[in-house]
Amino acid sequence: MKELLKHKDISFEKVENAIAVTNPYNLEVLAYVKKTSVSELEEIIKSSQIAQKNWREKTALQRADILYKWYELMKKHKESLAKIMTLEQGKSINEARGEVDYSASFIRWFAEEARRVDGDILTSVRNDQKLLVTKEPIGVTAAITPWNFPSAMISRKAAPALAAGCSMILKPASQTPLSAYALANLAYEAGVDENLFVVINGSASQISKCFCDSKIVKKISFTGSTEVGMLLYEQSAKTMKKLSLELGGNAPFIVFDDANLDKAVDGILASKFRNSGQTCVCANRIYVQEGIYDKFSQMIAKAVAKLEVGDGLKESTKQGPLIDEKAVLKVEEHIKDALNKGAKCLLGGKTHKLGGTFFEPTVLQDVTQDMLVAQEETFGPLCPIFKFQTDEEVVEFANNTDFGLASYIFTTSVSRQFKISQALEYGMVGVNTGAISNEVAPFGGVKFSGLGREGSKYGIDEYTQLKYTCLDIGE
Numbered sequence: 092m093k094e095l096l097k098h099k100d101i102s103f104e105k106v107e108n109a110i111a112v113t114n115p116y117n118l119e120v121l122a123y124v125k126k127t128s129v130s131e132l133e134e135i136i137k138s139s140q141i142a143q144k145n146w147r148e149k150t151a152l153q154r155a156d157i158l159y160k161w162y163e164l165m166k167k168h169k170e171s172l173a174k175i176m177t178l179e180q181g182k183s184i185n186e187a188r189g190e191v192d193y194s195a196s197f198i199r200w201f202a203e204e205a206r207r208v209d210g211d212i213l214t215s216v217r218n219d220q221k222l223l224v225t226k227e228p229i230g231v232t233a234a235i236t237p238w239n240f241p242s243a244m245i246s247r248k249a250a251p252a253l254a255a256g257c258s259m260i261l262k263p264a265s266q267t268p269l270s271a272y273a274l275a276n277l278a279y280e281a282g283v284d285e286n287l288f289v290v291i292n293g294s295a296s297q298i299s300k301c302f303c304d305s306k307i308v309k310k311i312s313f314t315g316s317t318e319v320g321m322l323l324y325e326q327s328a329k330t331m332k333k334l335s336l337e338l339g340g341n342a343p344f345i346v347f348d349d350a351n352l353d354k355a356v357d358g359i360l361a362s363k364f365r366n367s368g369q370t371c372v373c374a375n376r377i378y379v380q381e382g383i384y385d386k387f388s389q390m391i392a393k394a395v396a397k398l399e400v401g402d403g404l405k406e407s408t409k410q411g412p413l414i415d416e417k418a419v420l421k422v423e424e425h426i427k428d429a430l431n432k433g434a435k436c437l438l439g440g441k442t443h444k445l446g447g448t449f450f451e452p453t454v455l456q457d458v459t460q461d462m463l464v465a466q467e468e469t470f471g472p473l474c475p476i477f478k479f480q481t482d483e484e485v486v487e488f489a490n491n492t493d494f495g496l497a498s499y500i501f502t503t504s505v506s507r508q509f510k511i512s513q514a515l516e517y518g519m520v521g522v523n524t525g526a527i528s529n530e531v532a533p534f535g536g537v538k539f540s541g542l543g544r545e546g547s548k549y550g551i552d553e554y555t556q557l558k559y560t561c562l563d564i565g566e
């Protein structure tokens with residue numbers, strides 16, 4: 092495992108003024124990571140520009156082959172990558188293995204897409220003119236990624252950037268930088284130049300300001316909070332940057348009377364309890380129609396009670412610790428607010444007896460629209476169950492938020508599947524499934540959930556710009 096972490100910026104001995112990366116399971120320090128200063132970053136940006144110019148000269152096939160090699164190396168080192176992830180992030184080893192596969196799938200996909208960055212020849216307005224549209228790499232790009240998916244959120248940005256002929260400077264979350272270095276080392280082994288894909292760490296506000304202020308950096312891709320996304324949007328205005336922003340969510344999960352209830356329970360386990368509830372696409376509000384409300388609430392509580400909480404490295408663990416104390420406080424705040432306003436606790440409700448940042452998977456019933464959890468993303472293992480009567484009412488409840496990332500509906504009625512998914516103001520809708528993410532589909536939101544799409548055939552467009560050439564062939 093340490094082999095993958097051999098990097099000039101990582102030390103296993105204590106270093107002053109470095110970031111200590113800790114294991115959220117037992118708070119042991121795993122490694123120290125160098126903080127890059129603003130002046131060092133300015134030099135890195137310049138080197139990245141040179142590397143990008145060389146990289147864009149390669150053929151699409153050469154770039155694709157290097158990316159494919161990177162994908163193969165990830166598969167080869169899957170177990171070590173998963174272990175690094177569990178140690179620094181806390182998620183269960185089975186989820187970590189799943190994330191390594193998910194992460195690698197973006198590299199494979201964009202290795203394939205690298206060969207299809209096709210333009211157009213337009214139907215001309217004149218016989219003596221040819222109108223060409225080509226897609227060019229945007230240039231030097233930067234990415235800022237979160238701790239909840241320490242690998243997949245990186246490859247979902249870096250792979251399309253490199254496939255399109257761009258370079259990328261990556262600032263991973265300071266809680267989980269080790270997966271980023273491991274990923275970068277495998278990229279170098281595959282043939283990516285060390286100045287083309289660079290991982291840096293340090294003060295998030297200084298680094299992001301430096302990215303925003305730089306005229307060389309042409310694009311920033313960010314996954315994280317809406318608050319920070321809005322700040323980046325504002326700070327990037329003066330350098331007119333292209334932005335991709337994958338921000339917060341507040342996903343409704345709607346279960347109609349006619350739903351297959353066993354399937355809906357599986358959907359809740361997959362969506363709500365993935366990564367201990369710490370994903371942007373997590374079901375945040377479970378709306379259940381009145382005819383099945385009591386029965387279904389009991390079914391959820393029974394299934395959730397079986398989720399084993401513990402050390403992520405243990406094979407049987409399903410729920411690891413939360414990332415930090417702040418995360419625990421937010422879950423507690425939402426539970427307290429709901430109980431004070433009349434909700435009933437069916438399961439859990441407090442910190443787990445294991446201590447630290449472990450939290451009991453929690454199910455609340457009789458949750459209503461005036462409670463905090465209806466408006467804010469909990470980002471933890473809290474499953475709040477709301478009651479609704481009609482289709483119109485639940486659509487109104489579901490859309491009554493600033494966010495619009497993922498949404499879920501469970502119904503066996505084909506007419507409802509179409510009508511409700513159309514009425515939901517969300518970038519993504521899962522119908523009869525709680526697991527919608529994959530490399531082929533466009534991931535992204537509307538409203539305050541952000542801008543742009545990642546993955547899919549559309550994802551590479553975020554790293555290209557169109558050039559129109561008017562070719563006059565007249566004598």
Ligand code: SIN
Nearest residue numbers: 240314370371372528
């Ligand atoms: C996220 O929560 O930020 C991403 C989740 C996913 O890709 O499914």
